[in-house]
Amino acid sequence: MSIYDRLRPYSEIERCECNQITGLIQVDLLSENPIHCLTCKNEIDPEILGLSVKMVDKIADWKQVRNGLFLLWLDSKEYESWAKERLSDKNGQVNQDGMKITKELSKIFPTYYWWFNEDDKHEPEVCPMCSEPLTNKFGHGNGECIPCKIII
Numbered sequence: 001m002s003i004y005d006r007l008r009p010y011s012e013i014e015r016c017e018c019n020q021i022t023g024l025i026q027v028d029l030l031s032e033n034p035i036h037c038l039t040c041k042n043e044i045d046p047e048i049l050g051l052s053v054k055m056v057d058k059i060a061d062w063k064q065v066r067n068g069l070f071l072l073w074l075d076s077k078e079y080e081s082w083a084k085e086r087l088s089d090k091n092g093q094v095n096q097d098g099m100k101i102t103k104e105l106s107k108i109f110p111t112y113y114w115w116f117n118e119d120d121k122h123e124p125e126v127c128p129m130c131s132e133p134l135t136n137k138f139g140h141g142n143g144e145c146i147p148c149k150i151i152i
Contacts, residue, residue, distance in 0.1 A: 003053045006060035007033045007046045014042040021048075025140065025151060026059075026102050027114035028066045034059060035105070038112065041140060049108055058104075062097045069094060073118070087116035090128050099129075102149055112144060115152045124152050 016037035023038030033043045046056060066087075073083035086092050098113050105111035115128055126133055127145035134143030134152065144151040 002047070003056055004045070004047045004051070006056055007035065007063075016040055016042040016044045021109055023110040023112065024049075024105055024108075025112050025114055026098060026105065027151075028063055028070060030067060030070070032060075032063075034063045034066075038110070038138060038140075049105075051108075055101075055104065058097075058101055062094070062101055066094050066098065070116075084116075084118055088118070088128070099149075106149065110149075112138075112149050112151045114141065115150050117142065117152050128152070 016039075018037055018039050021037060021044065024044065025036045025038050025041065026034050027036055027041075028034050029036075031043065033046065035044050035046055035049070036042060037044050046059075051059070069083045069086050072079040073087060086094060089095060095113075095115075102111045102113040117124060123142040124134065125143075127148050127150055129148040129150060130145060132145060132147070134145055136143050137146065138144055138151065141151045
C-alpha cells in the first residue's frame with residue numbers, strides 16, 4: 001500500500017497529460033483526488049508531486065469533509081441550506097483548511113482553491129475573501145482572484 005492511495009481513484013480518470021505542470025487546482029469533483037492541473041483541469045497523480053504523508057493526509061481529510069458537505073447540499077433536503085452556509089463561509093472550517101492546504105501546495109506549484117458556487121445563474125463578480133473583482137485569466141469557472149488564489 002502506498003502513502004498516495006488515499007488520493008488515488010478506484011476507477012479510470014481523466015489524467016493530466018500536459019508536458020509540464022504549471023499550476024494546480026484544489027477542487028472536489030467527487031473523486032478521491034482533489035489535485036488537478038491548472039491548465040487542463042484533469043487529475044494529477046499525487047506521487048508525481050512528491051507529497052509527504054502528512055500532506056496527503058491533510059488533503060484526504062479535507063476532501064472527505066468537503067465531499068460530505070457537498071453531498072448534503074446536493075441531497076436538497078433538510079441539510080441543504082446548512083451545507084450551503086458551510087461551503088460558502090469564508091471563515092468556515094472547510095474553507096479555512098482548504099486555503100491552508102492551497103498555501104502549502106503553492107510552495108511546490110502555484111495552487112488555486114476552487115470555491116463553492118451554488119448558483120450558475122448568478123455568476124460571482126468579486127472574490128469571496130477580499131471582495132476584489134474576479135479576472136478570467138485561466139478560463140476555468142466564473143473567474144479567479146489571483147492574490148487570494150481562488151477560482152470560482
